[in-house]
Amino acid sequence: MTQNVKATLSFSDGRPAVEMPLLKGQIGPDVMDIRPVTNAGIFTYDPGFLATASTKSAITYIDGDEGLLYYRGYPIEQLAERCSFLETCYLLWYGELPDKERLEAYETRIRKHTMVHDQMSRFFQGFRRDAHPMAVMCGTIGALSAFYHDHLDVNLPEDRELSMFRLVSKVPTIAAMSYKYNQGLPFMYPNNQLSYVANFLHMMFATPCEPYFANPIAVRALERIMILHADHEQNASTSTVRLAGSTGANPFACIAAGVAALWGPAHGGANEEVLKMLDEIGEVKNIDKFIARAKDKNDSFRLMGFGHRVYKNRDPRAGVMRQTCHEVLGEMGITTEQLEIAMRLEEIALKDDYFIERKLYPNVDFYSGIVLKALGIPVKMFTAIFAMSRTIGWISQWNEFMSDPERKIGRPRQLYVGAARRDLNR
Ligand code: CMC
Numbered sequence: 001m002t003q004n005v006k007a008t009l010s011f012s013d014g015r016p017a018v019e020m021p022l023l024k025g026q027i028g029p030d031v032m033d034i035r036p037v038t039n040a041g042i043f044t045y046d047p048g049f050l051a052t053a054s055t056k057s058a059i060t061y062i063d064g065d066e067g068l069l070y071y072r073g074y075p076i077e078q079l080a081e082r083c084s085f086l087e088t089c090y091l092l093w094y095g096e097l098p099d100k101e102r103l104e105a106y107e108t109r110i111r112k113h114t115m116v117h118d119q120m121s122r123f124f125q126g127f128r129r130d131a132h133p134m135a136v137m138c139g140t141i142g143a144l145s146a147f148y149h150d151h152l153d154v155n156l157p158e159d160r161e162l163s164m165f166r167l168v169s170k171v172p173t174i175a176a177m178s179y180k181y182n183q184g185l186p187f188m189y190p191n192n193q194l195s196y197v198a199n200f201l202h203m204m205f206a207t208p209c210e211p212y213f214a215n216p217i218a219v220r221a222l223e224r225i226m227i228l229h230a231d232h233e234q235n236a237s238t239s240t241v242r243l244a245g246s247t248g249a250n251p252f253a254c255i256a257a258g259v260a261a262l263w264g265p266a267h268g269g270a271n272e273e274v275l276k277m278l279d280e281i282g283e284v285k286n287i288d289k290f291i292a293r294a295k296d297k298n299d300s301f302r303l304m305g306f307g308h309r310v311y312k313n314r315d316p317r318a319g320v321m322r323q324t325c326h327e328v329l330g331e332m333g334i335t336t337e338q339l340e341i342a343m344r345l346e347e348i349a350l351k352d353d354y355f356i357e358r359k360l361y362p363n364v365d366f367y368s369g370i371v372l373k374a375l376g377i378p379v380k381m382f383t384a385i386f387a388m389s390r391t392i393g394w395i396s397q398w399n400e401f402m403s404d405p406e407r408k409i410g411r412p413r414q415l416y417v418g419a420a421r422r423d424l425n426r
Contacts, residue, residue, distance in 0.1 A: 008020075018036050057233070059233075065312055067314035123140060134263045141167075171255075186207070188203045222385075241258040271369045305366030306349060
């Protein structure tokens with residue numbers, strides 16, 4: 001929404017000033033519309049997009065100073081406590097929570113698409129058994145466009161909707177297949193009588209030889225983890241999905257691009273790195289050494305699971321995750337050295353000036369790995385589970401973007417610092 005207030009950009013060299021409207025969102029800070037500067041023949045420079053809103057969105061709101069996260073206006077804590085993952089998916093996708101009838105219809109349609117084309121199983125054979133599940137996910141999700149190329153007109157809402165159902169339904173199947181392939185175990189077909197989350201655990205842990213019943217504590221905990229990871233505004237992977245989508249690329253290719261961006265340790269790969277770090281620390285007595293390393297500018301080591309580009313007070317997801325961690329370990333009667341190290345690490349870091357001055361707090365991934373491990377999920381699958389949870393956020397953001405009449409191809413400019421024109425001397 002445009003306000004009457006304008007910002008003026010003036011130049012000391014006598015060039016005409018540029019007026020820029022201030023835009024007001026529903027909540028949150030004012031946003032300066034810098035589009036008029038293009039007429040003045042200049043660009044803006046903002047590495048890492050610290051001050052740049054790349055899009056309008058009505059899906060997720062974050063207030064990093066207050067530590068708030070809302071999906072479609074609902075606080076994340078309430079959704080994690082009172083909703084199922086598929087209700088949250090419906091909310092992110094359509095903008096409202098479903099009533100009973102709508103939810104049932106939605107769940108039925110999701111179930112209809114859980115299997116993947118049978119030939120996909122042969123596609124998996126091309127990977128090495130020891131490939132990282134995220135490497136396999138990048139390839140196989142991208143390959144969905146080779147298997148489901150009917151109804152792929154990204155300008156048609158009904159085609160987009162079909163692809164969205166296919167993605168949300170099939171990504172858990174692909175994630176579980178990546179694991180089974182890695183283990184040399186037979187793929188398990190989805191069991192559509194189970195809930196979305198229980199079905200994923202079934203595809204991960206069941207074998208054709210004996211029945212498998214998912215522990216309800218595990219189902220609820222994973223459901224909560226998935227809700228917490230479902231969307232997060234214009235983060236690196238979501239922005240990647242939007243950028244890929246801006247070219248008119250098909251949704252399977254866009255989500256594969258999102259998976260690739262998520263994999264990095266500064267983003268979704270952090271949950272795996274936290275566990276590796278806790279293992280490396282090994283004992284509470286070693287914590288001080290690692291804190292010192294994290295503070296040392298000559299050491300590239302960072303405290304994984306700490307810090308966030310947007311949250312400078314607290315990550316609201318981390319609070320829910322911490323509580324879930326204690327509940328799950330308590331209910332399952334598990335005591336781990338890792339939890340003890342994590343709690344001590346958090347306590348020390350929160351009192352340390354280095355972390356206080358830089359506003360570095362535990363993020364969602366600090367505790368999620370401990371919970372996933374307690375549920376029997378192998379560490380290599382942590383980021384794949386993040387990708388599976390985030391698929392709904394990516395695809396809802398993609399759909400919103402594709403319906404935006406102001407949509408343009410994403411094409412950033414640059415500050416060129418290379419050689420000036422020179423001629424070949426031969
Ligand atoms: N350990 C030690 N120092 C840190 C850390 C950390 N985890 N994070 C930031 N810093 C320092 C950094 O060295 C810098 O110090 P100085 O000002 O002296 O140069 C300062 O804090 C600011 O860091 P930055 O890299 O400029 O901050 P950023 O906003 O660009 O990066 C971040 C955010 C999440 C990439 C970073 O905090 C980080 O690498 N954290 C560890 C990885 C992690 O846990 N990532 C998961 C994020 S939550 C899940 C998700 O949404 O993807």
